[in-house]
Amino acid sequence: MPGRLRDKVAVITGAGMGMGREAAVLFAEEGARVVVADIDARAAKETVERVEQAGGQALAVVGDVAVEADVRRMIDEGARRFGRLDILYNNAGVLWKDRDRSVLETDEPSWDRVIAINLKSVFWVTKHGIPELRKAGGGSIILMGSVSALAGFTRAQDAYTAAKGALISLTKSLAIQFAKDRIRCNVIHPGIVDTPLQAPYLTPAIRKEFETGIPLGRIAHPREIAYVALFLASDESSFMTGAELVVDGGFTAG
Ligand SMILES: NC(=O)c1ccc[n+]([C@@H]2O[C@H](COP(=O)([O-])OP(=O)(O)OC[C@H]3O[C@@H](n4cnc5c(N)ncnc54)[C@H](O)[C@@H]3O)[C@@H](O)[C@H]2O)c1
Incomplete structure (x- = not known):
């Protein structure tokens, strides 16, 4: 299959739904073979079917990204x-606004689980994935941060925010450590x-509030994020590492 990711293999965590699924289909449309990693077996299977409908190849692997094994x-x-891995897209994440709130309101199990899924997962994926990228002669690691890491919000999700903030530091550390292996991390x-x-959480009132605060006047479609991930996954971003998009x-900007 021709395309911007021709001959590449991508692992996408949390590819059963949302932005991960969108990226799985887009990456496949651009020639990648995709490992659909998700905790939800039915969702992962459905993503594989969508990739196959788009003419691509995908494998569903079911598991919890917080668990090393x-x-x-x-x-x-x-x-x-x-036969190889070239792209590690660390997309899986959870936002549990009912349990993950201000430091004053969040209990230890909620903190631990949110940090494990949103942060520790990246530790495991890179720990076990980087040796495969090295074997392939290089590769691209993509982390999924959030604007939550860049600004404070009065409606707090402090475990989520802390995890997303830590991913910025981890991005830079991985970028510097593995540049010599032609492995980029953004x-x-x-x-x-x-x-x-x-x-x-998107009640009509909340949606309206978000849209009012966004200069472009709307919330994003998942494909608008998948296209950015596609750029970072492809060789078009070959001189980018350690960057935040x-x-x-x-x-x-406001
Ligand atoms: N949607 C947003 O507004 C938004 C904004 C900024 C950042 N993000 C981040 O983008 C990423 C994707 O978000 P989304 O909105 O597409 O989410 P989503 O809930 O639509 O999809 C997430 C996927 O991750 C899987 N998943 C959850 N826990 C898992 C686990 N322990 N192990 C393996 N898979 C697991 C789910 O089954 C699901 O398929 C997340 O990291 C999220 O924090 C989302």
Whole structure:
């Protein structure tokens, strides 16, 4: 298949829904073979079907990104099936506004689980994925940050915010350490994106409030983030590493 990711293999965590699914289909349309890693077996299977409908190849691997053994299996099964790994897209994440609130209101299990899924997962994916990128002669690591890491909000999600902030530092550390291996690492900071993650919270009133605060006047479609990930995954971004790309409709510029 021709395309901007021709001959590349991408692992995308959280590819069962939302931005991860959108990226899986787009990457496949651009020639990549995709490892769809997700905790939700049915959702992962459906993404694989969508990739196949688009003429691509994908493998569903079910597991919890917070658990090292599961991540090792995701990486191993992906590399075995497709023969190499070139792209590690650390997209999986959770936003639990009911349990993850201000430091004054959040309990320890909620803090631990949110940090494990949104931050520790990247530690496992890179720990087990970087040796595969090295074998392939280089690669691209993409982290999924958030504008939550760049600005404070009165409606706090402090565990989520802390995890996303830590990803900025981890991006730079990985970029510097592995540049010699031709492995690049960059982080994307989306603003509000219309996905299942946001759906429970996007009441008409909240949606209106968000749209009013965004200079472009709307929230993002998942494909608008997937295109940025595609650029970072492809060789078109070959001189970019350690960078942060803000994709927020102008929100943080205001
Ligand atoms: N939607 C937004 O407005 C927004 C804004 C900024 C950043 N983000 C970030 O973008 C990423 C994707 O968000 P989304 O909105 O597409 O989310 P989503 O909820 O629509 O999809 C997330 C996917 O991750 C999977 N997942 C959740 N926990 C997992 C685990 N422990 N192990 C493996 N898979 C797991 C889910 O099953 C789901 O398929 C997240 O990191 C999120 O924090 C989202």
